[in-house]
Amino acid sequence: xxxxxxxxxxxxxxxxxxxxxxxxxxxxxxxxxxxxxxxxxxxxxxxxxxxxxxxxxxxxxxxxxxxxxxxxxxxxxxxxxxxxxxxxxxxxxxxxxxxxxxxxxxxxxxxxxxxx
Amino acid sequence: xxxxxxxxxxxxxxxxxxxxxxxxxxxxxxxxxxxxxxxxxxxxxxxxxxxxxxxxxxxxxxxxxxxxxxxxxxxxxxxxxxxxxxxxxxxxxxxxxxxxxxxxxxxxxxxxxxxxxxxxxxxxxxxxxxxxxxxxxxxxxxxxxxxxxxxxxxxxxxxxxxxxxxxxxxxxxxxxxxxxxxxxxxxxxxxxxxxxxxxxxxxxxxxxxxxxxxxxxxxxxxxxxxxxxxxxxxxxxxxxxxxxxxxxxxxxxxxxxxxxxxxxxxxxxxxxxxxxxxxxxxxxxxxxxxxxxxxxxxxxxxxxxxxxxxxxxxxxxxxxxxxxxxxxxxxxxxxxxxxxxxxxxxxxxxxxxxxxxxxxxxxxxxxxxxxxxxxxxxxxxxxxxxxxxxxxxxxxxxxxxxxxxxxxxxxxxxxxxxxxxxxxxx
Numbered sequence: 001x002x003x004x005x006x007x008x009x010x011x012x013x014x015x016x017x018x019x020x021x022x023x024x025x026x027x028x029x030x031x032x033x034x035x036x037x038x039x040x041x042x043x044x045x046x047x048x049x050x051x052x053x054x055x056x057x058x059x060x061x062x063x064x065x066x067x068x069x070x071x072x073x074x075x076x077x078x079x080x081x082x083x084x085x086x087x088x089x090x091x092x093x094x095x096x097x098x099x100x101x102x103x104x105x106x107x108x109x110x111x112x113x114x115x116x
Numbered sequence: 117x118x119x120x121x122x123x124x125x126x127x128x129x130x131x132x133x134x135x136x137x138x139x140x141x142x143x144x145x146x147x148x149x150x151x152x153x154x155x156x157x158x159x160x161x162x163x164x165x166x167x168x169x170x171x172x173x174x175x176x177x178x179x180x181x182x183x184x185x186x187x188x189x190x191x192x193x194x195x196x197x198x199x200x201x202x203x204x205x206x207x208x209x210x211x212x213x214x215x216x217x218x219x220x221x222x223x224x225x226x227x228x229x230x231x232x233x234x235x236x237x238x239x240x241x242x243x244x245x246x247x248x249x250x251x252x253x254x255x256x257x258x259x260x261x262x263x264x265x266x267x268x269x270x271x272x273x274x275x276x277x278x279x280x281x282x283x284x285x286x287x288x289x290x291x292x293x294x295x296x297x298x299x300x301x302x303x304x305x306x307x308x309x310x311x312x313x314x315x316x317x318x319x320x321x322x323x324x325x326x327x328x329x330x331x332x333x334x335x336x337x338x339x340x341x342x343x344x345x346x347x348x349x350x351x352x353x354x355x356x357x358x359x360x361x362x363x364x365x366x367x368x369x370x371x372x373x374x375x376x377x378x379x380x381x382x383x384x385x386x387x388x389x390x391x392x393x394x395x396x397x398x399x400x401x402x403x404x405x406x407x408x409x410x411x412x413x414x415x416x417x418x419x420x421x422x423x424x425x426x427x428x429x430x431x432x433x434x435x436x437x438x439x440x441x442x443x444x445x446x447x448x449x450x451x452x453x454x455x456x457x458x459x460x461x462x463x464x465x466x467x468x469x470x471x472x473x474x475x476x477x478x479x480x481x482x483x484x485x486x487x488x489x490x491x492x493x494x495x496x497x498x499x500x501x502x503x504x505x506x507x508x509x510x511x512x513x514x515x516x517x518x519x520x521x522x523x524x525x526x527x528x529x530x531x532x533x534x535x536x537x538x539x540x541x542x
Contacts, residue, residue: 010331010332010335012335013331013335016338016342017338019342020338020342054327079334092407096407097408099380099412100334101333101338101372101376102334103411104341
């Protein structure tokens with residue numbers, strides 16, 4: 001079963017995404033802070049990481065860059081209100097960017113690649 | 117040398133003062149005569165009548181003639197009237213001295229303030245009757261010559277100073293006009309700056325609110341979608357929920373999506389933070405914007421990218437990224453059904469050019485005319501804020517660049533953004 005790590009500082013977002021992925025047959029891990037996410041990513045090497053952009057401590061782009069360093073095989077997805085990340089273009093190489101609010105099907109399709 | 121403008125209030129004041137001065141001069145002249153004719157009662161009475169007539173005449177000239185006749189002619193008339201009156205008085209009293217005394221005094225003010233040539237006529241009008249009267253009365257010629265010389269000398273001195281004043285006034289007039297122009301320009305810039313400032317403040321407020329709304333809306337929307345899907349999959353829905361399943365939840369979801377699209381638009385319109393300026397490669401921002409905009413494409417729609425290597429530009433990469441995203445989103449939204457948006461970059465002399473073309477519906481001239489106006493939108497209500505292109509335009513201009521647009525109904529649209537290449541040493 002593929003593992004997906006969801007990172008967001010908003011608990012309701014975590015719950016919603018957790019239920020969505022759980023139903024579609026993913027094993028779901030949740031982190032409510034970038035620090036927690038790095039710990040989980042380093043230890044469990046999830047197949048997919050879905051991160052919010054705006055979080056205290058560290059933004060999603062930086063987090064995904066660090067995750068790429070410790071878990072290079074992990075598929076990285078940034079959920080973002082688009083313009084937030086315009087200045088982070090360089091640190092976002094290899095990251096899929098999906099808008100927030102997300103389209104369930106598009107989000108699942110993006111993650112599906114790791115499932116196959 | 118320029119003539120004075122007779123409608124200038126300063127010239128009017130000056131003329132008024134001169135004429136009053138003339139009236140007072142006439143009075144003083146009369147007093148002088150009075151000292152000589154004293155104690156002859158008839159002579160005293162005649163002198164007083166003379167003084168009153170001169171004062172009244174001067175006042176009348178000031179009030180009436182200056183208003184209705186050319187000031188130049190009025191002044192000649194006044195000088196001539198005064199000197200004639202003095203000559204009459206001199207003949208009457210048999211004493212020519214008052215005329216000689218008043219002559220240099222009148223000569224001082226004989227130079228025209230309204231025209232260049234008025235002064236010569238006026239001095240002639242003073243000298244000729246006075247000299248004629250003096251000679252006819254049997255006065256010695258040397259007196260005439262001496263007084264004429266003194267009068268001409270005083271006239272020349274005063275003419276020169278009037279000329280200098282005239283030049284100074286003209287200079288100050290020029291300076292005033294230049295200052296006024298500069299002031300107008302500053303005022304226009306200030307208005308512009310205030311408008312920009314307002315737009316920026318609105319933008320920051322909107323971006324801040326949009327961010328706060330966006331997060332809860334993301335899970336609210338997702339949960340409603342999940343609820344709709346779950347209700348669909350339940351075979352037997354309890355009666356009170358049937359209406360929800362068929363209508364209410366669909367409306368609710370539609371409402372959520374409308375809120376989401378407005379919020380997304382507001383977030384694109386302005387980012388809440390000011391970013392430091394730096395040297396950057398436009399292609400990085402185009403790449404990121406393309407990846408973001410790709411998530412908005414539907415089936416049969418694509419964004420094709422051909423980016424030539426371009427020099428770096430200086431500015432805010434985040435803002436330029438926002439411009440690219442706004443224009444790409446515009447392109448994607450213009451596609452009616454299948455189509456493509458094509459993005460290219462090119463090095464053009466001193467500029468980096470980014471071309472964003474779509475195969476979409478295109479725009480009419482009426483739309484093009486208002487394209488960059490804030491709050492102008494062709495999208496239905498609740499679908500767009502009409503700020504995207506206005507903001508893009510503002511950002512590009514701030515970077516010293518320009519946006520050109522070519523479009524025709526049904527023939528797609530091409531936006532060309534040109535940004536100046538940075539000559540700073542990276």
